[in-house]
Amino acid sequence: MSDWKVPLYRPEIGAAEADAVADVLRSGWLSTGPVTQDFETRYADALGVHGAVAVSNGTAALHLAVLALGIGPGDEVVMPSLSFVSAAATVTLAGATPVFADIASAHDLCVDTDDVARRITPRTKAIVAMHYGGYAADLTALAELARSHGIALIEDSAHAPATRTRHGILGTVGDIGCYSFFATKNLATGEGGMVVARDPALLARIRRLRSHALTSSAQDRHRGGPSVYDVDGFGLNYRPTETSSALGRVQLAGLPAAQARRRAVVRHYREHLAELPGITLPFADHPVEESAHHLFPVLLPEGTNRAEFQDRLKASGIQTGVHYPPSHLFTAYRERFGTRRGDLPVTERVTDAQLSLPLYAGMGAEETALVVEAVRQAWTAP
Numbered sequence: 325m326s327d328w329k330v331p332l333y334r335p336e337i338g339a340a341e342a343d344a345v346a347d348v349l350r351s352g353w354l355s356t357g358p359v360t361q362d363f364e365t366r367y368a369d370a371l372g373v374h375g376a377v378a379v380s381n382g383t384a385a386l387h388l389a390v391l392a393l394g395i396g397p398g399d400e401v402v403m404p405s406l407s408f409v410s411a412a413a414t415v416t417l418a419g420a421t422p423v424f425a426d427i428a429s430a431h432d433l434c435v436d437t438d439d440v441a442r443r444i445t446p447r448t449k450a451i452v453a454m455h456y457g458g459y460a461a462d463l464t465a466l467a468e469l470a471r472s473h474g475i476a477l478i479e480d481s482a483h484a485p486a487t488r489t490r491h492g493i494l495g496t497v498g499d500i501g502c503y504s505f506f507a508t509k510n511l512a513t514g515e516g517g518m519v520v521a522r523d524p525a526l527l528a529r530i531r532r533l534r535s536h537a538l539t540s541s542a543q544d545r546h547r548g549g550p551s552v553y554d555v556d557g558f559g560l561n562y563r564p565t566e567t568s569s570a571l572g573r574v575q576l577a578g579l580p581a582a583q584a585r586r587r588a589v590v591r592h593y594r595e596h597l598a599e600l601p602g603i604t605l606p607f608a609d610h611p612v613e614e615s616a617h618h619l620f621p622v623l624l625p626e627g628t629n630r631a632e633f634q635d636r637l638k639a640s641g642i643q644t645g646v647h648y649p650p651s652h653l654f655t656a657y658r659e660r661f662g663t664r665r666g667d668l669p670v671t672e673r674v675t676d677a678q679l680s681l682p683l684y685a686g687m688g689a690e691e692t693a694l695v696v697e698a699v700r701q702a703w704t705a706p
């Protein structure tokens with residue numbers, strides 16, 4: 325592991341997580357089974373929805389969403405470029421075209437509803453809204469836009485597990501909500517994810533596709549059920565392990581307290597960084613209570629050498645990150661879809677200036693103060 329004084333993220337893993345994993349290891353069943361089923365029930369209850377399907381990671385969640393909606397060759401899906409590349413990759417692998425839309429502004433890094441609307445064509449099958457850093461996209465308007473065109477709204481809620489906002493709980497407003505429990509996420513199981521869907525039949529389809537569309541599972545057979553099965557669709561193996569689900573159950577129980585601690589860090593950052601001239605704090609006016617606070621993004625003034633700024637923070641033992649290099653400028657996307665610099669002016673301006681500061685639930689006042697002081701010094705360095 326690194327010797328950062330303050331890393332960008334740090335998972336909250338304690339004795340309860342270790343005990344839960346040890347129990348699974350002793351149970352005699354390691355793949356998807358009763359612990360996963362219980363995790364799904366608890367997750368659905370936390371969101372107030374009828375059901376949830378646990379999967380092996382957030383990318384699997386998005387891929388299952390795309391497959392279950394029948395998105396394929398000739399179809400288009402409108403999505404932000406300022407996101408992790410998962411949604412774009414799964415749409416592309418399904419044979420469809422990701423159509424990138426710009427973000428709203430330097431203060432709201434989520435996708436711009438008007439730009440999404442402009443990019444809808446008769447070929448559009450879905451919109452992907454990503455809740456950047458845990459802040460809600462313009463969800464009510466996007467849901468209305470999707471409804472008016474008869475297309476699906478997928479929420480990429482990788483940054484926002486069980487997050488209550490004025491639009492509703494993130495991931496439950498659109499047709500399908502996808503979550504990631506990757507090692508750096510607010511709810512971290514190493515690798516893991518979850519899918520929810522408004523329509524029970526759609527969720528049932530997702531459950532089936534998670535395991536090769538088999539009509540009975542290995543767990544059913546383990547319990548003495550029929551040893552032959554049929555296959556009634558084309559699925560994949562996106563099943564989670566019981567160890568991941570055991571971690572997930574413990575993390576889910578601790579999430580409200582962990583989120584409260586993230587909010588305290590954000591309040592401190594907002595108070596002490598706002599006074600630095602030229603630095604923009606995106607989402608600064610967003611109510612602290614209405615975000616999962618997965619990331620704390622700042623925008624450096626135009627002309628700042630970001631790499632040098634990061635190096636100065638690194639010298640103080642502070643890790644920073646960039647979220648994200650925009651998908652439309654990746655080599656593979658430029659070559660396949662002809663996207664290029666200039667396509668998305670707000671995204672491009674923001675991505676060149678963006679830096680994420682450390683943010684995790686276990687971050688104490690001392691670490692937060694260290695970051696603020698290091699940023700201040702990096703700021704005034706000659």
Ligand SMILES: Cc1ncc(COP(=O)(O)O)c(C=O)c1O
Nearest residue numbers: 381382383408410482504505506
């Ligand atoms: C916005 C976003 N979408 C999707 C994913 C994919 O999740 P995973 O890494 O669990 O596949 C991630 C995280 O990595 C993400 O940050």
